[in-house]
Amino acid sequence: MQFEKTNRTKLNRHPDRGSFDKETIYKIIDEVFYCHVSFLQDNKPFVIPTIHARMDDNIILHGAKASRMLKHISAGNEVCIAITIMDGLVLARSVFHHSMNYRSVVLFGSGEEVTDANIKFNTFHAITNHIMPGRWDDARRPNKKEMDATAVVSIKIDEASAKIRTGPPVDNAEDYDLPVWAGVLPIIPMFSEPVHDPDQNEDILLPDYIKKLLK
């Protein structure tokens, strides 16, 4: 399945780096747990980072009932969302050809508040699972009061494209003989040693689903 190429999502520069393939786009959306949401406030641009999850063709965002962003989305206004993974610094022989390896998605859509209690409960499950598979079955699940204090919106992905750069630097032909180290410095976001809550008894051992993330 492909998203339609629109004026806003087509790539004017490096169209070879673009993709409208749904599977490619959804894989990037699912790999990171936060995104940047851009919306209008008093007709001016505003952008904030927030946790997300994807459920089918929708982006799920949540937060406090009073959140300006969530109210704005609940009112049916369109947003633009960026999901960005930086994979490496591309070190060319010339400053000009330095670059990044990355996988990024920009998408557009408008949303609505999720009010149905069962669906809302499922969105919490989706968000928790997105960030840490296994956690939902371990932590105490939200009660009615907590559910009511939280607003959830579901944004239908209307337009989307991915932009991907991979591989070594590309220098001008005449620069290949310069004695400048060239290559890629890969970036890998790592979890480091978990820090146990000082208010918790040490008898409670680190669960396997967290250990699994520590390679």
Next chain:
Amino acid sequence: MQFEKTNRTKLNRHPDRGSFDKETIYKIIDEVFYCHVSFLQDNKPFVIPTIHARMDDNIILHGAKASRMLKHISAGNEVCIAITIMDGLVLARSVFHHSMNYRSVVLFGSGEEVTDANIKFNTFHAITNHIMPGRWDDARRPNKKEMDATAVVSIKIDEASAKIRTGPPVDNAEDYDLPVWAGVLPIIPMFSEPVHDPDQNEDILLPDYIKKLLK
């Protein structure tokens, strides 16, 4: 020095996590090499990730002459920029109190194109140094043709605030005895083993300023 607290930059939720301190804000801006820039396109919100550097009270962005975003900024339009560092997953006993440790900045400003050749050259230096100190003195510097092919804008930071969360989870009093591992899983973006350009002779050794980044 403090930035003025404005309607757009004040924190409605968790005001205790907010900071308007210039030093705090600039430290976050300088620690990461990319940001998300939000701007209007046909009166709709748009957001894209891009490399940045800070020079005094200005954010420097660069790209191809034809870039829609850079043209929009050069025309004097205001943008909103988010700089986000995710420091850890905060794992509470209850799903509701899960959170992130983070340091983020949201700033507003409008800019102009940098056209003076000397200043423009200095912005390339600043960007290169921001991403990898030492690289500017090693790689081939931009020539006139490359300078001319690149647009640079300088955005004066008019309003800015930081939002910071640190420390362990905070659960409801009655949940502290639940047998659920609680704590923080720190996130550290790491560089992994550099990948040498396959088109470069292996005689060229990895420079010290890159080795230094690999701890």
